[in-house]
Structure formats: structure tokens, C-alpha cells
Amino acid sequence: MSEPDADALGERADTMIRTLGSISAEPNRLIRQYLTPEHRAAADLIGSWMRAAKLEVSEDALGTVRGHWAGATKKRLLIGSHIDTVIDGGMYDGPFGVVAGILAAEHFAAAGRKLGFGIDVLAFGDEEGVRFPTTLASSMACAGTFDVARLDMTGRDGVTLRDAIKQYGKNPDDIPAAAYARDVAAAYVEVHIEQGPVLEYRSQPLGVVNAIAGQSYLNVEFLGEAGHAGTVPMMLRRDALAGAAEVILLAERLARETKGEVVATVGHLRIPAAASNVIPGNVALIVDIRSGSDKARHQFVDAFKAEIRAVAGRRELGLTITQTRDVATTPCDPALQDGIADAIRAVGGEPLRLASGAGHDGTAMAKLCPIAMMFVRCRGGISHNPAEYASPADMGLAIGALIRFIENAKL
Ligand code: GLV
Ligand code: MN
Ligand code: MN
Numbered sequence: 001m002s003e004p005d006a007d008a009l010g011e012r013a014d015t016m017i018r019t020l021g022s023i024s025a026e027p028n029r030l031i032r033q034y035l036t037p038e039h040r041a042a043a044d045l046i047g048s049w050m051r052a053a054k055l056e057v058s059e060d061a062l063g064t065v066r067g068h069w070a071g072a073t074k075k076r077l078l079i080g081s082h083i084d085t086v087i088d089g090g091m092y093d094g095p096f097g098v099v100a101g102i103l104a105a106e107h108f109a110a111a112g113r114k115l116g117f118g119i120d121v122l123a124f125g126d127e128e129g130v131r132f133p134t135t136l137a138s139s140m141a142c143a144g145t146f147d148v149a150r151l152d153m154t155g156r157d158g159v160t161l162r163d164a165i166k167q168y169g170k171n172p173d174d175i176p177a178a179a180y181a182r183d184v185a186a187a188y189v190e191v192h193i194e195q196g197p198v199l200e201y202r203s204q205p206l207g208v209v210n211a212i213a214g215q216s217y218l219n220v221e222f223l224g225e226a227g228h229a230g231t232v233p234m235m236l237r238r239d240a241l242a243g244a245a246e247v248i249l250l251a252e253r254l255a256r257e258t259k260g261e262v263v264a265t266v267g268h269l270r271i272p273a274a275a276s277n278v279i280p281g282n283v284a285l286i287v288d289i290r291s292g293s294d295k296a297r298h299q300f301v302d303a304f305k306a307e308i309r310a311v312a313g314r315r316e317l318g319l320t321i322t323q324t325r326d327v328a329t330t331p332c333d334p335a336l337q338d339g340i341a342d343a344i345r346a347v348g349g350e351p352l353r354l355a356s357g358a359g360h361d362g363t364a365m366a367k368l369c370p371i372a373m374m375f376v377r378c379r380g381g382i383s384h385n386p387a388e389y390a391s392p393a394d395m396g397l398a399i400g401a402l403i404r405f406i407e408n409a410k411l
Contacts, residue, residue, distance in 0.1 A: 002111070004403050006347065009103050010396020016099045020045060020083070021091030029088040030386060034126040034137075035063060035164040042083045046098060046123045053106035055121060060178035061170045062138040062146070063125045067102060069109045071118035075186040075411055078369070079104065079402070080122030080139070080361060086130055090388020092193045092378065096395060098123045100191040104402045117186055117411045124361050131155045131164075133219070133324045139364035144179030148172075180368060186411035187336055188365035191374045191398050193390050195358045197381030205394040206344045206401060207352040208337050209373035212363050216289040216301050217325035220247060220308060223318030226273060226281030238316050241271060241280035246311045251287055254304055262291040262300045263357065286324075292355050294328050330363045336372030343405035344374070347397050358383070374398060374405075 023042045025031040032038040043065045047057045050067030058066050065083075068076075081097025101121035108115060122142065129135030132155045140146040151162040151172055165172050194200075199207050224238035248266045255264035268286040287304070291297040305321055312319035341351035354375065362371040376398045379389040 004107055004400050006396035006400035007393065008396070009399040010392035010394070013096065013099045013103060013395045013399060014392040016049065017091050017095050020095045020099075030085050030091065031087050031089070032083065032085045033131040034084050035131070035168040039063065039084065039125050040168065043123065043125070046083060046102075049099075049102050050121060053102050054109040055102070055105055060141060061165065061172065061174035062141045062178060063168055063170065064138045064142060064178065065123040067105065067121040069105050069119045070114070072114045072116050073118075074184055075117040076120050076180075076184055077117050077406065077409060077411060078120050078122055078142075078180070078185055078188040078365065079190070080124055080188065080365075081190050081192060082124040082127030082138075082361060084125050084128050084130070086128050086384050088386060089128075089384055090382075090386055092388050092390050093195065093383050094127060094192075096193055096376065096390065097191045100395070100399045100402055103399050104406060107403050108406065115406070117409070119406070127359070127361055131157070132161055133217075135325075135359070136361060136364040137161065139361035141175050141178040142180055143364050143368035144176075145364065145367050146175055146178075148175070182368065185369040187333070187369055187409070188362060188371045189336070189340075189373070189402070189405070190360060190362050190371070191376065191402055192360060193378040193383060193388070194354075194375040194381065195378065195383035198354050199352065199375060199377035200379070200381060202352055204350055204352050205377050205397050206347075206349045207354050207375040208340045208344065209332050209356050209375055210337060210353045211292060211332060212330040212356045212360050212373070213290045213292045213358075214294050214297050214329040215325050215327045215359055216297055216323060218287040218289070218301070218305070219284065219322040219324055220244070220287060221284040221320045222282070222312065224281050224315070225279070227279040229277040229279055232279060237279055239279050240283040240317055243311050243315045243317045244269060244283045244285050247285065247287070247308055250307050250311070251289075251304065254300060254307070255289075258291075258296060258300065261293060261296045262289060264289045264300070264304075290357055292329055327359070327363060330366045330371070332362070332372050333370035336370055339405050339409060340372050340374050340401070342408065343401040346404045347401045349397065349401070374401065
């Protein structure tokens with residue numbers, strides 16, 4: 001089998017990512033939410049690339065595009081990432097992992113030599129959790145852990161997941177068939193931009209992920225009393241937004257006090273009847289809390305909830321706190337980590353081990369089989385931002401290392 005040309009692969013990945021990056025709900029910012037027409041268009045493009053790479057293409061009930069290359073046994077190496085984006089996101093978060101999988105699988109498919117295992121490249125559609133309150137529906141379906149109660153959950157556009165699946169042309173009754181059998185799914189590997197600054201700081205193009213941080217999501221809703229901005233004296237107000245502002249600063253203060261162990265973010269605030277001359281009577285916000293330590297995260301959540309209740313009490317606000325996520329930290333498989341490290345060395349890198357603060361489909365896939373992740377340096381560590389960038393040279397090295405990993409994998 002010929003040696004892969006990493007530079008050429010990096011250039012091809014770059015072109016593919018830019019093409020995919022042009023598929024968006026809006027012309028001037030990248031928005032590709034789960035089960036939307038943009039998702040459909042991106043999935044079709046991915047399917048056409050898989051076919052061109054000589055992979056057999058199918059799609060499951062939750063829209064995951066699968067490109068299959070048969071091996072000598074029924075065992076398969078699953079390689080995947082996601083093609084949905086945040087609002088005004090970057091082009092590389094997710095798509096790079098799918099494109100890397102296609103180009104690596106093509107390397108073997110084009111040579112026509114069978115490996116001891118097949119390869120399935122998976123393009124998931126629900127990793128960012130932007131449209132619906134929970135996330136990873138597509139990878140959970142593949143892992144056989146999708147909870148059908150989630151079908152009734154309503155997205156930010158008011159459509160339930162069940163209806164969104166039907167509108168996408170799929171049948172929710174087919175979800176169980178998306179699950180891989182445990183004796184088929186030998187391992188799951190994902191290549192992803194780092195989304196943080198460590199590799200750049202250490203002048204390394206590639207790294208090995210040792211664990212994916214756990215997450216908690218709290219939906220906090222305050223109910224005060226709407227009123228006229230000009231007539232109600234300050235002392236008589238029950239301002240729900242002022243309560244929310246305290247919670248935002250509280251999240252920041254408590255997280256800073258953990259000295260790096262926990263990070264907490266309020267990136268979503270909803271003021272249903274927002275108007276400049278109305279005292280806000282109802283406000284909802286989402287707090288995203290993450291840590292590599294589940295104990296530290298749980299302690300944080302308990303202390304934070306107590307402080308939120310105190311804010312509501314002082315301000316005489318009604319309060320509901322709903323925890324929509326409590327996802328444990330996911331360790332990556334030690335033997336697969338070593339395989340990724342060897343592959344990075346083989347392409348001239350020094351395999352730095354680092355944890356992922358970002359969430360990934362690997363968290364869901366770890367319930368099915370051992371998982372591993374390779375990180376690729378991204379400029380300035382910037383992600384979830386249109387300025388996100390990884391160089392073609394680094395992406396080429398990553399695909400070269402992925403090919404090496406596949407060649408040497410004992411599954
Ligand atoms: C996805 O990018 C997440 O970490 O929330
Ligand atoms: Mn991602
Ligand atoms: Mn992301």
C-alpha cells in the first residue's frame with residue numbers, strides 16, 4: 001500500500017471543510033442545526049464524498065450518515081464526528097473528524113486490501129445541543145442508549161424531536177435499529193480540533209486525549225412581576241432579570257474559586273417579553289458547568305443551587321431549577337491511547353496527553369465500546385467562533401497518523 005501524502009490529504013481536507021462550511025441557514029454566519037434543511041444538504045454532500053471514496057453509504061433514523069468499508073471479519077472500527085454547528089460557529093469543529101475518517105478509509109478502500117476489521121465512518125448530527133435541550137441523540141442511538149422519552153422534548157423552535165425526525169423523512173420507530181451490536185463495534189476513534197490553546201502553546205500539531213470532561217446543565221427560571229419601567233419604585237420591584245444577573249456573576253465567582261477545577265458559563269438567556277420599558281417578569285437562563293472531576297462538579301452544582309435559591313429568596317422571585325444534563329467524565333481507553341500516541345510519533349509528532357474540556361460524541365460511544373480521540377492544534381485555541389482555524393499541514397499530519405493508527409490497530 002502506498003505511503004499517504006500528508007500534505008495532499010491536508011489540502012483535500014481543507015477544501016472539503018470549506019465546501020461544507022458554505023452550507024448554512026444564513027449567508028453571513030455558519031448555522032447548521034440538527035434535522036434542518038442545512039443538515040440534510042450537508043449529509044447529502046458527506047454521502048457523495050463517502051461514495052466517491054468507495055464506501056457503502058446508509059443513513060439511520062436519527063440522520064447519522066454511515067460510510068462502510070468491509071473488512072475480513074464482522075468487527076468494525078468506528079470513526080466519527082459531527083456535522084452540526086453552534087450558532088455563528090467555525091467550520092472545523094466536527095467536520096474535520098468526519099472528513100479525516102473519509103480520507104483515511106479511502107486510503108484503504110482505494111488499495112483494495114482488506115484489514116482484519118471493517119471501517120464505518122459516522123457523520124453524527126446532534127453534538128452541539130443547540131436545537132434541543134439535550135444532546136448526542138445520534139451517537140446514543142448508535143450506542144443503543146437512546147431514551148425514547150427524549151422524543152417528546154421540544155426544541156427552541158417549538159418542534160418536538162419526534163416531529164423533527166419525521167420532517168427529516170425518518171421514522172422514530174426505526175431508532176432501535178441504529179444500534180451497533182457489541183461484537184461488531186470494536187472501537188470508536190474521533191479526530192477533532194483541540195478547541196483550546198495547549199497544543200499551540202507546546203508547539204505540537206497533535207495530541208492524545210486521555211478523558212472527556214463531565215458536564216452539568218442547569219436551566220434556571222425566575223418568575224418576578226412585570227411592570228412599568230417608569231412608574232414602579234425601585235424598592236417595590238421583583239425584577240427577574242436582576243436576579244438572573246446575580247446568578248451569572250455567581251457562576252463566574254464560584255467557578256473562579258475552584259482554581260481551574262470547574263468552569264461555568266451562562267451563554268443562553270431568554271427574556272420572553274423583553275422591552276426596554278418593561279421590568280422583566282420572567283427570565284430563563286442555562287448554566288453550562290464542566291469539570292474533569294465528577295466530585296468537584298457535583299459539589300459545585302450543590303453549592304451553586306443553594307446560592308441561587310438564596311437569590312430567589314432575597315428578591316422574592318419564583319424559581320425553578322431543572323437539571324437537563326449530568327454527564328460523567330469519560331476516560332479514553334488506555335490501549336487505544338497508546339495506539340494513537342505511537343501513530344503520532346510515526347508522523348514525527350510528540351504525543352502530548354491532554355483532557356478535553358469540550359464534549360464529544362465519544363462520551364455516548366463509550367457506552368458501546370472502547371474509545372480514543374486525537375486532537376489537532378487550532379489557531380489561538382479558538383473555537384465556537386468563526387475565526388476557528390486548523391492548518392492544512394496539521395490536518396494532513398492528523399490524517400496520516402489516523403491511517404497509521406488503523407494499519408497498526410489490533411481490534
Ligand atoms: C460541544 O462542543 C460542547 O462541548 O458543548
Ligand atoms: Mn465538536
Ligand atoms: Mn462544538
